[in-house]
Amino acid sequence: MAKTQINIRMDDDTAEMARQAAATRRIPVNEYVEQLIRADNEQLRSVFMTAAQGVLDDYGDLLDEIEGDGRT
DSSP states (O other), rough: OOOOOOOOOHHHHHHHHHHHHHHTSSHHHHHHHHHHHHHHHHHHHHHHHHHHHHHHHHHHHHHHHHTTTTTT
């Protein structure tokens, strides 16, 4: 997979925490940050999909009825 370089700024304490967390995991800081971003987005996707399923469970019959009437 192609990689794109980005630069981020953070305070010294946060940068040191990132370095230590990455070192503990024996991975580079950029990989640690990438893992955090992916985990955050996966969690958001999961929350969205759960909410969407709830809407379908609660209103699916109504949506089917509206679609059957040809209304949008």
